[in-house]
Amino acid sequence: MNNLTKIYGEGENRVKALDNVSFSIEKGEIVLIVGSSGSGKSTLLNMIGLLDRPTNGKIFIDGIDTTILDDNNISSFRNKKLGFIFQFSNLLTDLSVLENIMLPRQIAGTNHAAEKDARDLLKAVGLEDQMTKRANKISGGQSQRVAIARGLINKPSIVLADEPTGNLDSVTSETIVQLMKSMAKKLNQTFIIVTHDRQHFGDVDKVITIKDGRAFEGDQPSEMEVIA
Numbered sequence: 001m002n003n004l005t006k007i008y009g010e011g012e013n014r015v016k017a018l019d020n021v022s023f024s025i026e027k028g029e030i031v032l033i034v035g036s037s038g039s040g041k042s043t044l045l046n047m048i049g050l051l052d053r054p055t056n057g058k059i060f061i062d063g064i065d066t067t068i069l070d071d072n073n074i075s076s077f078r079n080k081k082l083g084f085i086f087q088f089s090n091l092l093t094d095l096s097v098l099e100n101i102m103l104p105r106q107i108a109g110t111n112h113a114a115e116k117d118a119r120d121l122l123k124a125v126g127l128e129d130q131m132t133k134r135a136n137k138i139s140g141g142q143s144q145r146v147a148i149a150r151g152l153i154n155k156p157s158i159v160l161a162d163e164p165t166g167n168l169d170s171v172t173s174e175t176i177v178q179l180m181k182s183m184a185k186k187l188n189q190t191f192i193i194v195t196h197d198r199q200h201f202g203d204v205d206k207v208i209t210i211k212d213g214r215a216f217e218g219d220q221p222s223e224m225e226v227i228a
């Protein structure tokens with residue numbers, strides 16, 4: 001991220017949600033984005049996820065300047081490089097667990113080995129025995145495991161998670177956190193996670209605190225060092 005600024009609205013509705021933010025993340029790192037409500041965390045994740053464009057600044061992913069891509073190229077880049085996990089698993093309830101996981105592969109038009117890869121991921125998240133169940137017949141924690149598997153099916157370089165434990169009880173949150181950490185290490189994938197649930201994550205590679213749209217590295221006020 002290079003001098004990223006995001007301004008919403010105009011005139012008296014103008015909000016500077018991100019203010020000249022710069023930082024870098026290495027491949028395979030688990031990075032938490034923390035900060036109080038309204039500080040700019042989701043805005044930042046939406047920028048990194050290429051779901052919205054910055055007002056100013058540049059975002060490089062795997063060396064590519066994404067801010068110069070047109071809308072078509074952004075969509076295909078996003079499909080290939082990025083995986084998403086949200087607070088609510090948003091599974092399609094008419095489909096089976098297995099079909100939900102295969103869906104992003106089908107959307108990307110690369111069905112090759114989709115079922116085998118989906119089965120492997122289901123095994124990795126400990127849900128092999130739930131494969132044929134409808135997605136509305138499993139628990140909240142199981143749904144979030146399925147969402148993690150779905151976020152990984154296209155082998156993204158970067159997995160972006162917005163409050164992945166926000167809807168779960170404390171014990172289930174702990175399991176989901178451990179699962180994400182072990183998947184990140186096993187697959188050498190970068191995980192960027194927005195969370196209000198800092199304590200469940202324990203040791204991670206990097207914490208970025210957002211305060212009033214500015215980015216700081218570290219999660220203790222005394223450790224914080226302005227990085228932008």
Ligand SMILES: Nc1ncnc2c1ncn2[C@@H]1O[C@H](COP(=O)(O)OP(=O)(O)OP(=O)(O)O)[C@@H](O)[C@H]1O
Pocket residue numbers: 008009015016017035036037038039040041042043044
């Ligand atoms: N689409 C939008 N239009 C206008 N203002 C917006 C929009 N999205 C976010 N904002 C404003 O930008 C600022 C940052 O919002 P953002 O959602 O990024 O915060 P957050 O840290 O993710 O908050 P939370 O933890 O509550 O989800 C807030 O002042 C918010 O009201």
